[in-house]
Amino acid sequence: IPTYQWPDPRSRYIDKVLYEDGPDLLVSGCTPRFNSTISAQWLRVMFHDMSTHNVDDGTGGLDASINFELERPQNIGEGQTQSLVDFMPFTTTFFGLADTIAFGAALAVLGCGGPVIPFRAGRIDATSAGPATVPQPQEDLATHIESFRRQGFNITEMISLVACGHTLGGIRHADFPLIVTDNDTDVALFDTTKNFDNVVVSQYLQNTSQDVLVVGPNVTTRSDFRIFSSDGNVTMRSFLNNETFFDTCANLIERMINTVPNGVTLTDPIDPLQYLVYQPLLSYQNGTLIMTTALRLINASDNPSRTITLFWADRRGSFCPSTGCSVQTTGTQFLTTNIYLSAKGYNATKYLFNATINASTSISKFWFEINENDGSQPVAVDNGGSGFSIAQDSVFIDSLRSKTVFTSTDIFLKVVVAVRGDSNATSVAMTTFDPTTPLFNPTPPFLPNITVMNLELDESNPPEGGFTFFSGAATQQVTTVNYTGSVVGGTTFNVNDFDLKSVTFDLEFE
Numbered sequence: 001i002p003t004y005q006w007p008d009p010r011s012r013y014i015d016k017v018l019y020e021d022g023p024d025l026l027v028s029g030c031t032p033r034f035n036s037t038i039s040a041q042w043l044r045v046m047f048h049d050m051s052t053h054n055v056d057d058g059t060g061g062l063d064a065s066i067n068f069e070l071e072r073p074q075n076i077g078e079g080q081t082q083s084l085v086d087f088m089p090f091t092t093t094f095f096g097l098a099d100t101i102a103f104g105a106a107l108a109v110l111g112c113g114g115p116v117i118p119f120r121a122g123r124i125d126a127t128s129a130g131p132a133t134v135p136q137p138q139e140d141l142a143t144h145i146e147s148f149r150r151q152g153f154n155i156t157e158m159i160s161l162v163a164c165g166h167t168l169g170g171i172r173h174a175d176f177p178l179i180v181t182d183n184d185t186d187v188a189l190f191d192t193t194k195n196f197d198n199v200v201v202s203q204y205l206q207n208t209s210q211d212v213l214v215v216g217p218n219v220t221t222r223s224d225f226r227i228f229s230s231d232g233n234v235t236m237r238s239f240l241n242n243e244t245f246f247d248t249c250a251n252l253i254e255r256m257i258n259t260v261p262n263g264v265t266l267t268d269p270i271d272p273l274q275y276l277v278y279q280p281l282l283s284y285q286n287g288t289l290i291m292t293t294a295l296r297l298i299n300a301s302d303n304p305s306r307t308i309t310l311f312w313a314d315r316r317g318s319f320c321p322s323t324g325c326s327v328q329t330t331g332t333q334f335l336t337t338n339i340y341l342s343a344k345g346y347n348a349t350k351y352l353f354n355a356t357i358n359a360s361t362s363i364s365k366f367w368f369e370i371n372e373n374d375g376s377q378p379v380a381v382d383n384g385g386s387g388f389s390i391a392q393d394s395v396f397i398d399s400l401r402s403k404t405v406f407t408s409t410d411i412f413l414k415v416v417v418a419v420r421g422d423s424n425a426t427s428v429a430m431t432t433f434d435p436t437t438p439l440f441n442p443t444p445p446f447l448p449n450i451t452v453m454n455l456e457l458d459e460s461n462p463p464e465g466g467f468t469f470f471s472g473a474a475t476q477q478v479t480t481v482n483y484t485g486s487v488v489g490g491t492t493f494n495v496n497d498f499d500l501k502s503v504t505f506d507l508e509f510e
């Protein structure tokens with residue numbers, strides 16, 4: 001299990017999307033949608049995005065170019081646009097649509113009972129369409145072999161990938177009337193189970209297949225038959241062993257999601273961070289700074305006597321004892337619902353903290369001590385001895401003064417930023433990343449709204465305790481914000497990649 005590099009809001013954000021509040025809820029339980037499943041739609045959109053890859057010149061691949069390609073007949077299908085609508089809310093500047101499509105494919109397989117697929121981040125979103133190179137059922141075997149070769153896969157891998165893909169979902173009559181000829185069928189499923197399993201294989205080998213790309217009335221579009229039988233069924237027969245099928249699918253789908261244009265470097269596979277420290281939140285209240293944060297333990301033993309203490313050190317002057325000021329945890333949460341976390345064999349326990357800090361001596365860093373109270377040595381979680389530093393306490397989003405505002409027509413976030421100094425010499429600007437897609441008739445490409453604004457002096461928060469308060473509005477969909485504040489003396493402080501969505505602001509009704 002990796003340890004946490006501090007400060008690293010980007011790893012923290014990605015960890016959240018993967019292991020806490022991510023898209024997994026949409027597919028856990030192999031959720032049905034449009035007479036298919038959400039998983040089937042996510043897996044297909046990943047394949048269609050990736051299949052622009054060309055091994056010969058290293059262009060294309062999993063780069064979200066699909067965002068600009070959905071008008072093409074080869075990308076027809078009800079689930080395609082909807083899948084991108086599913087993914088957009090999780091995106092931000094450093095975790096874009098391509099990473100979300102890739103992770104979505106891993107979740108899709110898992111949600112329907114398939115194997116765990118490791119995930120690496122770092123894909124780069126394309127800004128225009130790639131070539132129209134998605135394989136289509138009416139093409140002949142030689143064309144498909146060449147198409148998969150160009151994408152980086154040999155014949156055995158092509159057979160495998162089509163079987164791995166076509167264990168989920170099916171073909172829609174409305175979009176493929178020449179393949180699904182029966183007017184009473186909405187979606188002709190590839191096999192009799194909705195799960196990710198080798199039933200598509202066994203039914204093919206037993207001649208009981210219902211896959212219209214195997215047995216459909218139109219011989220020209222029997223592409224699954226041509227592909228599955230292209231090596232005399234050797235590969236398909238090996239998949240009668242479900243473990244072989246799972247291992248092969250996990251490996252090949254992993255390779256697929258890691259197929260990226262030359263020059264893009266992916267991270268190592270991302271596991272949940274041991275000792276994850278949550279983004280600390282500050283608020284100025286009556287001469288004190290209230291700081292909330294949390295520490296997450298992975299696979300901690302079930303020990304009701306465990307105590308965890310948060311320590312912190314002064315920033316200016318001395319108020320805290322040399323061992324640090326300290327506070328005990330205010331509560332714990334056992335995180336169990338995330339399917340990617342549990343499929344990897346982990347559970348997580350979150351310990352919450354709420355520290356009241358003397359505002360004049362303030363805080364320079366904090367750390368934790370875990371005591372099992374069973375005679376064993378307490379464990380320090382202190383970033384290798386240096387503590388988790390608070391880079392500055394001059395410009396911060398004031399988490400208790402910020403609000404979720406309800407008006408008669410709207411809901412928005414009022415983001416309040418506290419700045420040390422008086423208003424004559426201070427100013428604050430904020431950049432918000434809002435990946436909202438339209439509620440009605442969403443039409444790709446979906447591009448985020450990036451808004452740069454100067455914050456105004458906040459009338460409902462008059463200056464207090466040496467701080468001036470500024471505010472600006474953001475939508476509830478904003479994922480991350482950057483903000484920058486200039487203080488007395490001209491120093492400017494920048495805070496990047498603040499995860500706005502992970503903060504729950506108090507409600508305010510106007």
Ligand code: HEM
Nearest residue numbers: 036040043044047077135136137161162165169170171172
């Ligand atoms: C020669 C190669 C392939 C051809 C010609 C092909 C063709 C098709 C067609 C025509 C559909 C119906 C789409 C709809 O009605 O919405 C479909 C569905 C699907 N394909 Fe493929 N496919 C190929 C390879 C793959 C691969 C490699 C994967 C993934 C690894 C994949 C995953 C899927 C999935 C999951 C569906 C179901 C979508 C749903 O139910 O909404 N396909 N495919």
